[in-house]
Amino acid sequence: MNINLQKKSAAQAAVNYIDEGMIVGLGTGSTANYFIEALSKKIKAANWHLTCVTTSTKSRQLAESLGIHVVSIDDVNHIDVTVDGVDEFDPQLNGIKGGGVALLFEKIVALSSNKNIWIVDTSKKSDKLGSFLLPVEIIPFGSVQLFTKLSQMNLKPQFRVDNQNQKVLTDSKNYIIDVDISHVSDIHKLADTLKSLTGIVEHGLFLDLCHTVIIGGEHIEKIDR
Incomplete structure (x- = not known):
């Protein structure tokens, strides 16, 4: 099917x-x-x-x-x-x-x-989360600073962009940064860490x-x- x-x-x-x-x-x-x-x-x-x-x-x-x-x-x-x-x-x-x-x-x-x-x-269905990039919703102000912080965390961030290479906006007019968590062993700890970073509105770990x-x-x- x-x-x-x-x-x-x-x-x-x-x-x-x-x-x-x-x-x-x-x-x-x-x-x-x-x-x-x-x-x-x-x-x-x-x-x-x-x-x-x-x-x-x-x-x-x-x-x-x-x-x-x-x-x-x-x-x-x-x-x-x-x-x-x-x-x-x-x-x-x-x-x-x-x-x-x-x-x-x-x-x-x-x-x-x-x-x-x-x-x-x-x-x-996956044995371990990380095959799909993790979306992180952030406010536009200071987004490059936050991007740098996520890079330093070895999460290989990338702004989500549309076909015109413009940053995608959420319904709340925020940006999305997609990060790589394939190497992360403790997803609950990562979830707490991401929520603690000022500028991150929410992450896609459910x-x-x-x-x-x-x-x-x-x-x-x-x-x-």
């Missing part, structure tokens, strides 16, 4: 975790888009009334275009379940997120959720947050933490 079909099957399986009346977090990225589309069909078929919170402008626009009721995260007091993709995850269900430039909002929503489900294709991973394919695989 090709990658897109794996994503679609995982997304469809995740709809089974949603019930009438829930408050649902909607992730960002190609796999999350498949879930938003599948959820929209279920809402219409079952005549459900759901409240949804999104992790990016793009996800909100897609959800609203499909008739899904979307509110601000500050309009709810909790989120029952959030369904999102992940760029890479390990056997402990720790992951790297941020390939879609939405890591800050994704982490805020994840931390407000009673349950987090990641939907993935088979390529996202540690001890995911409850269930659904891997799409001809036979759906589910991994619980």
